[in-house]
Amino acid sequence: MKKVYINGVGSISTQRTFDNKAFLEEVIVYEDNVITVVDPNYKDYIPPAAARRMAKGIKMGMVASKIALADSGLENVDAVITGTGLGCTIDSEKFLGKLIDNKEEYLTPTSFIQSTHNTVAGQIALGLGCKGYNFTYVHASISFESALLDALSQLQNDEENNILIGGIDESGEQTIKIHKLIHHVKKEAVKSTELLNSGTEGAIFSEGANFFVLSNKKQQNSYAEIIATETFNTLSKENLPLAITSFLKENKMDIADIDTLILGNNGDISYDPYYHILSEGSFKNTQQLYYKHLCGEFFTATSFGFWLASKLLKTQTVPEVVKLNDLNNNGIGTVLLYNQYRGENHSFTLFQKC
Amino acid sequence: MNKGIAITGMGIISAIGNNVAENHASLINGRKGISRISKIDTIHKDAIMVGEIDFTNQELEGHLGLSPENNYCRTAMLGAIAAKQAVAEANIHDINAHKTGLVSATSVGGMDMTEKYFYDYIEQDTHRKYIEAHHAGDSTQKIAEQLGIEQSLVTTISTACSSAANSIMLGARLIKSGKLDRVIVGGADCLSKFTINGFKTLMILSDTYNTPFDENRKGLNLGEAAAFLVLESETLVKAGNKKVLSYLKGYGNANDAYHQTASSENGDGATLAMEKALRIANINPREIDYINAHGTATANNDLSEGRAFIRVFGENNVPDFSSTKAYTGHTLAAAGSIEAVYSILALQNNTIYPNLNFKTQMKEFQLRPQTELKEKELNTVLSNSLGFGGNCSTLIFSKNA
Numbered sequence: 001m002k003k004v005y006i007n008g009v010g011s012i013s014t015q016r017t018f019d020n021k022a023f024l025e026e027v028i029v030y031e032d033n034v035i036t037v038v039d040p041n042y043k044d045y046i047p048p049a050a051a052r053r054m055a056k057g058i059k060m061g062m063v064a065s066k067i068a069l070a071d072s073g074l075e076n077v078d079a080v081i082t083g084t085g086l087g088c089t090i091d092s093e094k095f096l097g098k099l100i101d102n103k104e105e106y107l108t109p110t111s112f113i114q115s116t117h118n119t120v121a122g123q124i125a126l127g128l129g130c131k132g133y134n135f136t137y138v139h140a141s142i143s144f145e146s147a148l149l150d151a152l153s154q155l156q157n158d159e160e161n162n163i164l165i166g167g168i169d170e171s172g173e174q175t176i177k178i179h180k181l182i183h184h185v186k187k188e189a190v191k192s193t194e195l196l197n198s199g200t201e202g203a204i205f206s207e208g209a210n211f212f213v214l215s216n217k218k219q220q221n222s223y224a225e226i227i228a229t230e231t232f233n234t235l236s237k238e239n240l241p242l243a244i245t246s247f248l249k250e251n252k253m254d255i256a257d258i259d260t261l262i263l264g265n266n267g268d269i270s271y272d273p274y275y276h277i278l279s280e281g282s283f284k285n286t287q288q289l290y291y292k293h294l295c296g297e298f299f300t301a302t303s304f305g306f307w308l309a310s311k312l313l314k315t316q317t318v319p320e321v322v323k324l325n326d327l328n329n330n331g332i333g334t335v336l337l338y339n340q341y342r343g344e345n346h347s348f349t350l351f352q353k354c
Numbered sequence: 355m356n357k358g359i360a361i362t363g364m365g366i367i368s369a370i371g372n373n374v375a376e377n378h379a380s381l382i383n384g385r386k387g388i389s390r391i392s393k394i395d396t397i398h399k400d401a402i403m404v405g406e407i408d409f410t411n412q413e414l415e416g417h418l419g420l421s422p423e424n425n426y427c428r429t430a431m432l433g434a435i436a437a438k439q440a441v442a443e444a445n446i447h448d449i450n451a452h453k454t455g456l457v458s459a460t461s462v463g464g465m466d467m468t469e470k471y472f473y474d475y476i477e478q479d480t481h482r483k484y485i486e487a488h489h490a491g492d493s494t495q496k497i498a499e500q501l502g503i504e505q506s507l508v509t510t511i512s513t514a515c516s517s518a519a520n521s522i523m524l525g526a527r528l529i530k531s532g533k534l535d536r537v538i539v540g541g542a543d544c545l546s547k548f549t550i551n552g553f554k555t556l557m558i559l560s561d562t563y564n565t566p567f568d569e570n571r572k573g574l575n576l577g578e579a580a581a582f583l584v585l586e587s588e589t590l591v592k593a594g595n596k597k598v599l600s601y602l603k604g605y606g607n608a609n610d611a612y613h614q615t616a617s618s619e620n621g622d623g624a625t626l627a628m629e630k631a632l633r634i635a636n637i638n639p640r641e642i643d644y645i646n647a648h649g650t651a652t653a654n655n656d657l658s659e660g661r662a663f664i665r666v667f668g669e670n671n672v673p674d675f676s677s678t679k680a681y682t683g684h685t686l687a688a689a690g691s692i693e694a695v696y697s698i699l700a701l702q703n704n705t706i707y708p709n710l711n712f713k714t715q716m717k718e719f720q721l722r723p724q725t726e727l728k729e730k731e732l733n734t735v736l737s738n739s740l741g742f743g744g745n746c747s748t749l750i751f752s753k754n755a
Binding site (some may be wrong): 345 | 468528552743
């Protein structure tokens with residue numbers, strides 16, 4: 001089995017992460033219950049006429065993928081694999097709204113065409129002229145990890161050499177509105193620095209696109225090695241510690257080998273206890289980090305966690321703002337990322353310094 | 355030497371039958387499931403025809419024994435019914451006894467409920483339980499729950515009309531790489547106003563029965579369906595001395611990289627997908643005995659796919675082919691798994707199902723689909739699924755490993 005490396009990253013998030021030279025030196029603090037990304041100048045990457053037709057998620061995805069590809073120094077890839085929990089929500093809402101409002105008359109195809117879940121992956125392939133393997137995963141909070149798992153196995157088995165993967169989700173107005181009604185979005189505005197102390201239900205809804213070039217060849221500028229990822233449709237709090245140790249064991253490691261644990265806490269009082277099981281239990285002596293106060297919650301938010309792990313391992317620095325406890329390491333060697341959303345669709349992802 | 359992945363169970367619900375036997379009976383009797391739409395109130399009802407499943411949502415809930423509080427969308431219910439049949443045929447009793455995963459595919463997901471309650475959600479709280487059922491992954495979570503799959507790999511693919519072919523492909527790779535011992539793979543899509551109107555704006559819906567590969571084809575009929583296969587590792591098949599229905603021998607996915615919705619005129623993506631699948635199966639194009647074509651009966655698809663056949667097989671050597679879309683309509687994300695079931699049935703019965711409604715050969719080439727039921731020894735069948743976003747997939751099924 002070949003080793004797999006992260007050779008390029010591109011992040012569009014609610015922080016200024018599209019600039020690959022920066023690493024959270026300046027952090028934007030929000031006080032809201034829905035937050036939106038810091039837009040790069042899309043026109044620097046996409047012809048303005050094309051950009052005008054694209055909903056935000058498509059733009060974010062196209063640009064994040066271009067940043068990642070440029071960062072890797074490659075001109076093309078063998079395959080494109082994306083993950084998106086909700087797909088092209090804005091175009092779906094637009095088409096459906098018009099359909100209902102105009103009683104199925106006067107509809108035009110553009111927003112229907114762009115509402116398809118694989119629009120971003122298709123557009124990237126079209127832009128690159130990439131005729132290779134092209135998949136899109138749409139499974140809630142493991143959409144990105146499904147794309148990762150797929151890429152990882154193809155690269156490990158040397159079926160392909162360079163694969164572009166990414167997680168994209170955009171905020172649709174109606175989607176936000178109805179998720180407020182069922183309290184998946186927090187009722188109140190929360191200051192991002194106080195997210196974990198909110199003591200309330202729901203999360204701060206957000207959006208973003210994070211892309212990566214994965215390769216089975218190490219480069220001088222490689223960020224990290226990616227060892228494994230595993231997902232679970234269900235997992236109880238009681239079974240979580242055992243699932244982690246089995247996952248580590250399969251990768252010939254144990255808890256002591258993990259020097260940094262990155263958790264997906266989103267301040268939802270009902271579901272953060274999953275993370276507490278680890279932070280107060282088997283990993284209490286491990287350096288712990290979190291990130292959803294920076295990027296908000298969306299189905300592919302773990303792709304931001306993946307970006308964080310990549311940057312940590314490459315720069316060997318831990319920004320103060322992501323620290324969850326006071327433990328510090330001498331350097332960062334092995335990182336474990338754990339996430340779940342509303343108690344379902346759990347994922348573990350394991351990285352190593354390269 | 356490439357070994358095929360064993361298929362030990364299959365299940366299906368479509369406009370031509372509620373299980374495998376009923377689908378087979380309709381296929382051999384030339385009984386199509388295309389009619390006027392009855393379950394969705396749309397202004398296009400007299401202008402289109404669809405492949406609709408007879409059961410109402412209430413009847414489906416009854417079949418599955420769901421409580422009145424359930425929030426299953428129609429896609430999830432159709433999927434659960436087909437997946438349960440597949441697991442039963444594979445004779446699986448303790449689903450978590452081995453590493454068992456589920457890979458489903460959908461494009462509609464819970465859109466049927468979202469379009470019903472889009473404004474209602476805001477006005478009253480009666481139907482808000484369906485808000486969480488909108489996203490595509492939710493239907494798969496529900497199918498997993500119905501099958502009792504826990505703490506395992508459960509995911510969803512959405513690559514438009516090639517989705518279910520891709521879930522079968524991923525499943526095969528998960529078995530090959532040893533990540534799973536067995537996996538239930540397939541797809542489900544229900545009819546919705548959203549897709550009806552979407553395809554209507556693209557002006558590719560026929561106002562009558564669809565006629566694949568016919569010179570005068572007028573477009574597609576949308577359909578709803580779900581189908582699943584059970585794939586198992588060689589070790590499990592041997593240990594359980596299991597009956598193998600057929601083997602998935604080859605698979606390939608490629609992108610046309612030509613246009614967001616249309617296929618390239620020369621069928622680049624389809625050609626690449628078929629070539630990849632033949633390479634993985636390690637067989638010669640001459641060994642393909644029958645092609646179950648994507649054949650949607652749109653002007654663009656049938657021309658592009660036909661040209662791809664010629665590129666892969668040579669104009670005079672294209673194997674017998676037919677599209678079964680005239681029976682079921684185009685079932686979108688489910689089509690790849692519906693046609694996988696039909697390909698396996700073809701192998702099991704040494705029968706090629708006719709391409710219904712064909713009259714006039716297309717002028718661009720000399721290809722004529724198989725229009726009569728034909729019995730012949732079949733060993734290897736190829737099935738195509740081609741979709742939006744240039745997504746092209748091919749699966750090859752074989753009697754032998």
